[in-house]
Amino acid sequence: MALNVYRKSEHLPFAPRGIALGVFDGVHKGHRHLISMLMRRCETLELRPGVFTFSYDTGVGFNDRIVNHDFLMTDDEKIETLRSLGVEDIFLIPLTSEFCHLSADSFLRGVLVESLNTRLLAIGEDGRFGWKGQGDAAFLKEFARHNALEPLIVPDFLWKGRKVTSTRIREALAIGHIEEATEMMESAFRLQGIVVSGSNLGSRIGFPTANFTYPSTSALLRRGVYATHTRLDGVRWPSITNVGVAPSVRETGSDMLVETHLYDYDGDLYGRTLAVEFEAFIRDECVFSTIHDLAARVRADLDAVRALHQSGGEAPLSGMSCIIE
Structure with missing residues (x-):
C-alpha cells in the first residue's frame, strides 16, 4: 500500500490505526523489532500500521534543548527506511513548545485516540511521553484499562549483551567503530x-x-x-x-x-x-x-x-x- 506522511495530527482520513511511538533516530535494531511486533499485531486486529515521530524544524528538542549534531538520519532517510519496513502512515510532527507541553493524558486522548483513531499503541519498555516524560508503560496500561486502546509494551532489544539505543550508536561513531554502528542500524551512517x-x-x-x-x-x-x-x-x-x-x-x-x-x-x-x-x-x-x-x-x-x-x-x-x- 502507499505510504502517507503527515506533518500535523488534525483532519486526518478516518482509519483505525496501530501506532508505534518514538523518535526512531537511526531506525536501528531495537526500533525495527518494535515495528515488527506492531505490524504483526496490526495484521491480527486489522489495523493500519503507523509511526508517530517528530521533526525538529524549530532547532529545539525535548526540554528546550538546542539541537546540535544529534541525529543519525535525516527526516527523508528515516521516512524511506520506515517505508521499507511496511509502515503505511508516518506522523512526522514538528516538536513545538505547545506540543511538548501536552500532558501525557492529553497526548494519548486528544492526539492519538481522538485525532488518529489509535486502537493499538506500541512503545519500548522505557518509553516516555507527555510533558516532562510524565507518561510511561505503567501510565499507558492504566489509561488503556478505561479507553479503547490496547497497549503493546516491547522489551529492550539486546545486541552483544547490551541494549541497542541511538545514543550507543552515536558513541560508536564518535570513536570510529563504524562497523558496530552499521550493524546496529542495519544500514550505513x-x-x-x-x-x-x-x-x-x-x-x-x-x-x-x-x-x-x-x-x-x-x-x-x-x-x-x-x-x-x-x-x-x-x-x-x-x-x-x-x-x-x-x-x-x-x-x-x-x-x-x-x-x-x-x-x-x-x-x-x-x-x-x-x-x-x-x-x-x-x-x-x-x-x-x-x-x-x-x-x-x-x-x-x-x-x-x-x-x-x-x-x-x-x-x-x-x-x-x-x-x-
Whole structure:
C-alpha cells in the first residue's frame, strides 16, 4: 500500500490505526523489532500500521534543548527506511513548545485516540511521553484499562549483551567503530551535502576531492579517514573520505569538512549533492609537515581502501599511524 506522511495530527482520513511511538533516530535494531511486533499485531486486529515521530524544524528538542549534531538520519532517510519496513502512515510532527507541553493524558486522548483513531499503541519498555516524560508503560496500561486502546509494551532489544539505543550508536561513531554502528542500524551512517569549492590541493597532489560542510544536525564522527561509498544521482561510487578540519592546510578553528575522493569517477562535482556512506575507519586526522608527506599518506590510504572494497570488506586497513613505515 502507499505510504502517507503527515506533518500535523488534525483532519486526518478516518482509519483505525496501530501506532508505534518514538523518535526512531537511526531506525536501528531495537526500533525495527518494535515495528515488527506492531505490524504483526496490526495484521491480527486489522489495523493500519503507523509511526508517530517528530521533526525538529524549530532547532529545539525535548526540554528546550538546542539541537546540535544529534541525529543519525535525516527526516527523508528515516521516512524511506520506515517505508521499507511496511509502515503505511508516518506522523512526522514538528516538536513545538505547545506540543511538548501536552500532558501525557492529553497526548494519548486528544492526539492519538481522538485525532488518529489509535486502537493499538506500541512503545519500548522505557518509553516516555507527555510533558516532562510524565507518561510511561505503567501510565499507558492504566489509561488503556478505561479507553479503547490496547497497549503493546516491547522489551529492550539486546545486541552483544547490551541494549541497542541511538545514543550507543552515536558513541560508536564518535570513536570510529563504524562497523558496530552499521550493524546496529542495519544500514550505513550517511552524511549528505552540496559540493562547494575548496583549496584544490587534492587535485594538485593527484587526489581531487568533493567537499561539503559537515551537517550541523548530524551525529559527529571521529575525525579521520574512512573507507566509504558515495551516492551521486542514484549511482554508488567507491570512495575514500576525510572528516575533519584538514589541519595541514587550513587555519585552526575552521569548520568541519567532509572531503571525498571518488577514485573511479572523472567529472566536475561542484554544486552536486552527494551522500557519503561510511564503512570503516582507517586512521585519525593528522598534521603533515610537507605536501609530499601528505600525498604519500593519502596514496597509502587509498591503496588500503581499494583493497578493502575489492575484498568485500575483509582486507586489513592501514592502521591509525600518520607515518608510513
